[in-house]
Amino acid sequence: VSGASDIATLSINTIRTLSMDGVQKANSGHPGTAMALAPVTYTLWQEVMNYDPADPLWPARDRFVLSVGHASMLLYSTLYLTGVRDIAHDKVLDTPSLTIDDLKQFRQLNSKTPGHPEYRFTAGVETTTGPLGQGCGNSVGMAIAQKWLAARYNKPGFDLFDYNVYVLCGDGDMMEGVASEAASTAGHLKLDNLLWIYDSNQISIEGSTDLAFTENVAQRFEAYGWHVQELHDANDIPALKKAIEAAKAVKDKPSFIKLTTVIGYGAPHKAGTAHAHGEPLGEEEIAGAKKAYGWPSTEPFFVPDGVMDHFKDGVGKRGAEKSAAWKELFARYTKEYPTEAAELEDIFHHRLPEGWDKAIPTYEASAKGIASRASSGEVINAVALNLPWLIGGSADLSPSTKTNLTFQGAGSFQPPQWNGTYAGRNLHFGVREHAMGSIMNGIALSGIRAYGSGFLIFSDYMKAPIRLSAIMEVPTIYIFTHDSIGVGEDGPTHQPIEQLAQLRATPGIMTIRPGDANEVAEAWRTIMPLTEKPAVLILSRQNLPTLDRTKYAPASGVSKGAYVLASCEGKPDVILMASGSEVGLVVGAYEKLTSEGVKARVVSFPSFDLFEEQSEEYRESVLPSDVIGRVAVEQAAAFGWDRYTGFGGSIVAMHTFGASAPLSALLTKFGFTPEAVYEAAKKQAARTAAK
């Protein structure tokens, strides 16, 4: 390693050999990128980053994102060697995040070293990566969060937040559209706290990148408005450091360093080939590589004397000093700015401030009603008013999704050059749904509550980050409007059918489709306290009548996923269920049936997953097993409703794509009429009676 001290070289090679050995022992994994990028990781951690291994929760730490998540051993080796401490229940422990035994358990069941870095699994992992491009998107969110925290909370003499976000990304990231979207966004926002180091190794799984990827990446990033540098030797530490310092010095632009590397650096036969990417090197190549490094031992997982001390003296010492100074600064800040400091404590500890929900409106009964996107827009403004760190926006649809914060001072999150401020709370993601999801996750990982909105159909463009919110257990909030054929004239390409089923089938997401304005308010009351779960709110384009809650059960039932709105005396012969815009339809059918003496019950069913979380007893009380007469109504795919209707039950739902027409015509075409629901219910009531 050129320009590096002996101990630095030894440390870099320790990262390399631990990574190779971990993959070899697991007989599974990706050694090559770790071997290539060890000098970069070393330089960032040891020489550049403000990171205190003794406090991986220090709020002002620099963030390190391994977007090339398959190179997880690179990160695990670094976390081990730098002595990053473990975390449990948001507290730092005295024990290390990883031990050498953990490295030996790479990719084994219940180990702390899973195949890809998993947020919450391993202290020091800032985000879950692996699905390519996502780490890049997350990093833009983290950089946004830093800018927002700084703009809102920094005061003269109190530079509380001035951290940077460092990202290692690869050819795969560069090919993925989500990273392109994120990069364009970061350039627009002039996020000069962001540095992407692009590992250009010219190798992909199918072989040379010349098979598919021959664009000029550096020029593309210039076009996005980034500061761009190119380096040609990953082992030239002084050049690397100089480039990183230059990147840090640039104002008003994110920075990009294209670094030409050799995958599997040092491996005698596999270096520079696809064989070094996704499989163990084999004992022979490992021996050859270790020889090339001048490695002093043949023992696997060997850590030479002095290496851990070296990290202790570098990142350890610098980090400890910086974090201690920051904590002292924050103590003084707390005295001088107690309100702001209290807000920050809430942010750091994922708490809602007292009175956060006090402005949430209650809605009077109304036959005309209000679209749930509109009532949600009112509620979100009411919540945001008393929860200063709720920020969000839309993928260029806020006039339609009604998610704009409109109160005094809400503002647009923009650099001053675009006539905004980084303290603004309305984000403009552009027509970039995928990046929006990925960016929101990065903001949420930084402790700020983030929401993003769009049409439900375009959740298809951002399914990957929605899923990652759930895997990471971060409380990102997705707001999807235009939730059915209710979209009307825009037609089948814009009318969601299977999207509700998709979200319901995904573990770890709270999906709520409220049926009227008061259910919308309750949905927000249910979502906001979440600290470890993403939520998806599904809203209508069209008006929904507001139910008379003196007549029907209170909307607080939303928090149980499904609840009885109204019922007959004794056991019903038929249960009518619906969510969202169809609740009004089943309520109408219920009234007609009741007036005719049919024993009916009507259930509002805003959330499958919340309902499944309830006790067996509660579920049985809402849907008694011996009532087999059941009708579910939803303007979405029938898929999944059988769970609640059973064999022979009736599902009034969509079985095809929609069509382009005014909504009233579509309701008739697809059978969502009071008559159709009434008829289905009559038949179902007869089934129970005949049983």
Added chain:
Amino acid sequence: VSGASDIATLSINTIRTLSMDGVQKANSGHPGTAMALAPVTYTLWQEVMNYDPADPLWPARDRFVLSVGHASMLLYSTLYLTGVRDIAHDKVLDTPSLTIDDLKQFRQLNSKTPGHPEYRFTAGVETTTGPLGQGCGNSVGMAIAQKWLAARYNKPGFDLFDYNVYVLCGDGDMMEGVASEAASTAGHLKLDNLLWIYDSNQISIEGSTDLAFTENVAQRFEAYGWHVQELHDANDIPALKKAIEAAKAVKDKPSFIKLTTVIGYGAPHKAGTAHAHGEPLGEEEIAGAKKAYGWPSTEPFFVPDGVMDHFKDGVGKRGAEKSAAWKELFARYTKEYPTEAAELEDIFHHRLPEGWDKAIPTYEASAKGIASRASSGEVINAVALNLPWLIGGSADLSPSTKTNLTFQGAGSFQPPQWNGTYAGRNLHFGVREHAMGSIMNGIALSGIRAYGSGFLIFSDYMKAPIRLSAIMEVPTIYIFTHDSIGVGEDGPTHQPIEQLAQLRATPGIMTIRPGDANEVAEAWRTIMPLTEKPAVLILSRQNLPTLDRTKYAPASGVSKGAYVLASCEGKPDVILMASGSEVGLVVGAYEKLTSEGVKARVVSFPSFDLFEEQSEEYRESVLPSDVIGRVAVEQAAAFGWDRYTGFGGSIVAMHTFGASAPLSALLTKFGFTPEAVYEAAKKQAARTAAK
């Protein structure tokens, strides 16, 4: 309109006014972009494109893609004015695709003028657009198809295929990652038959594009390796024409024209504002715009004398001549190259050649078995050998998905500069799943059978184009491997859970998850004859035992979606169901139960949607209603299986995300063991018996 004749100007303004009037009458739609781009559409159709309105199926026609699908009235007006004929059942009719009455029915139920252009709905619409970026991706597929057809079928003196693909795209397309991926791919492939005209109107739904989109798009396309031009006046016809001619003259590069436009051109107050984008202009603005155009009538949908004749004399005459000459050329080609001509006739008529399936292997029973990705790799090679126009590839995963065509002469689809040939059949999509899906649709729309492969988890990145395949009813083939926690060590980010449910919930897709090698072969036999439905094949990473078909029912049952593999005499007490890698598990449990005298049945269930297509009688024969003892086993989300297990049935499935570990450890952790299935089945058998 500068540099245009009076009749040209009148024709352009007719496109504009029809578009405005259509939106106004519908009281819904997007007038502004049509008004801005009318001169471009006019120039392309009237002066540039080789398109015969009398034969919209002419195989060598230039393709026009309106990626800004919301501007559908622009296309409908043009189809009407140019007199494009209607199509039914792949035949051209004597009647026009659209009449003036159809334009008046814009966005109404069952009209031929839906909100966004829908392939198959309206003759002359080459692809369904609206979801942004997809038209761009499709166009790259169309350009690939042209290159492939030319490379394979053109002969000296027979330039059968030399058509171009023209695309109108907008700011939204430019922001979407899928278009970035597609553009990078097109640049790599040097598709000089492709021209994107970028409508840069600086307006998005939230307002000025300065809110979110300030990159240098032209420079970005240069970085992708495109030829780039910039124009600043959409009404300067000679400049536009010159730029298009220059684009056509460029060899070895796709072309990009950035055209600065004014949205809602001519509208006195709304021109250049977001208000001209997605809502009717209103009578007053329409009157003002018509006045600005010097429009001779106040009557809506007015078409001045001479306009339709003008198009007849332009595109009509040129197209008729070109298409007649081509047909004469093709007649001579048929004599000189009868084999190739017969292949082309099959392509044009969506027919499979005789013997296409003759090389499909049959697999002997084997306990060790073979991964379904591997058997599929063998079958796809066997099919491709006898079906020359089956081409495809992977998003940089072909060594893992086993989709490479390995026989002599299969070759890589590459420009000569990258050491390949456009006649190659293996496509390299790079790490660009979303573009892959969109490109595949474009290839399929061109008559060539296209497949694309990846890991099932990354179907999340390409859900939008999968859905569009289904909406368009094009027989795109998706091959997804690594289909469960069987992925093992790569962990939860790479282990699909809800993806099968997502695909099953989507209308119009045939999803098949075969249980052994012979089911894989049958799956391909089922998929290949499809002409109007996309298919998704779900395959394992790990080996699956090959069932002994002398003992169990033949694999041809795959075509029915679910079939009885083996059963007891008389009525069973328990039915075991599974798909894919879990079929072996339920067969084992069945054998044990049977040996113990439990009356059991085992059902292989590769496809929900195929099963739902069967008669009530067949479904009842497989799953008799009165057998309530049921167990479904699948290493995926339980969501959706209740349909077949009913109240109280047992679903052995995933309820959380997976984990990183060797597969054997995961099977125990998540309960996919012979013992667990056996125990569940015993309980279920008791339920039926007790009934």
